[in-house]
Amino acid sequence: MSDQQFGPQQRAGVIHDIGYRNYDGPRLGRFSIWQALVVSSLRHAYGLGRSGKSKVMPILLLAVMVVPVAIIVGIETALKFDKPPLTPVQYISFLQAVIALYLASQAPQLFSCDLRYRSIVLYLARPLRRTDYALAKLTALVFALMILIGLPLVILYAGALLAKFDFTDMSKEFLSGIVAALLLSILLAAIGGLISAATPRRGFAVAAIIAVLIVSFTAVVTTTAILNPEAGDPGTSARYANLGSPFTLVEVLQSFILRGGGAWKPTTSQGLVFAGVYVLLVAVCVWGVNARYAKVARG
């Protein structure tokens, strides 16, 4: 066909239409497609490949997470402290509002938008199954949160090594921080994903995520304060109150898994309860997201 196009009759024409070309190259399988979706969703979670406006919020929040640690590192190296002013786990707990804001701004971006603009149909008409789609979005959100929480921890760790604090202690604390960050990222992604997938309205999802995270945390803090008026090692009921919010749940679970790093050490049975609730929550949320897309696919 292309031979004809450049024949003597066509040469006089101004526009050279080379005609439709078929694609004979490789077609990748489901896993490669899944990977591509994770990568593009992760980029989108930081506004890459989207309009300038959508980069503002994630980059700003990442800066808010990173700048304070940069300052801490600067101070601790300059003033030669005896021990670091802040552990990684404490840092996560201090900046949980920023993490919650990031989740509230980006989870709806990843989940609600495809539902609202109905581009989900175009994904479902392609080889990926709806479960693959849901898991790819959740994985991308976990990675995005890991970058948000993990990056400052890495800087904190590097700073601690530069300030020549004890290597073993610092590595142990860094490890606790990373484990806490991973546990938190998975749980928050699951909760944020479920809320965002439930509604095509982005604003509603943003408000619901903030409400769930803030209300639950406030409730835990208040309950703990009531059950445990004097500071110190909390009683059993005050300990279980920590189940009520993702942040406190993860903090306790982390100190159970690594035997340290948190404010208090849970007993084995308490730790197992926290682990059980954690797994159950994540499983229910992931199942919910998947069930939601099953409904979308039918509709």
Added chain:
Amino acid sequence: MPVIATASLSKRYPRVTALDELTVEVGSGVTGLVGANGAGKSTLLKILLGLIAPTAGSAIVLGHDVVTGGEAVRALVGYMPEHDCLPPDVSATEFAVHLAQMSGLPATAARERAADVLRHVGLDEARYRPMGGYSTGMKQRVKLAQALVHDPKLVLLDEPTNGLDPAGRDEMLTLVRRIGTEFGIPVLITSHLLGELEHVCDHIVILDGGRLLRSESKAALTGETGVLAVEVRDLSGRDRLAAALERAGARARPDGPLILVEITGEETFDLVRDAVADLGLGLVRIEPHRHRLEEVFSV
């Protein structure tokens, strides 16, 4: 081998029967799927994509059973949904590249194909702008481009002319015709307007209330009828001509502004010519009368 073959395909919902014992075959070229709203067109497309399971019967698309081989079918089929499905803050290029990757094309091939296909649908200058600012015509072109971007072996187009003005409609139908002929990709196009499919389809399938009403080549549906249509200047001339033809022994009847004359042989043409000349009437046209697709519904 037919591109699509269904056998006693049924889809029943608790209250409605969307498809009822549908047995139909679709081959290469452009096939029109016509029916009123609710006739089962969209349900059929969803079953063919393997997105919903039929209640009974089977469907084979490109050699794959849609129930067991949905993934393989979706890798080879391009689907253009009826409704809007484009996110507003992404450019057409990025969107097409992304969806090409979602169909399994490697990144570089995806970029090449996206540029190629967007040019074919006539979206040159605007393709780097966010799609939120596109006109309906441009959006339809992007939707068509994403269905072609992975070089499918079959495209399913659900009401591609929806919402377009007459000029846009003609352009879209020309494009559909080119896909079926020049690109060599079999097309199944749905519409609730028979008339607009008349010019682009090789074959027409007509659904009515989930049942197959007709499945025939367009030539059979719009073929010559052995009747000559004659139009003359004014209505009194029409009546005089009809009377004159009757006197001369031809079977003629008025039909709107036309006179339909049964063709009995070569002499019928001479007879009409002479009668018009004798009466001194202004002849507007004289042509073989064809069936119009609309008549299919009235039989």
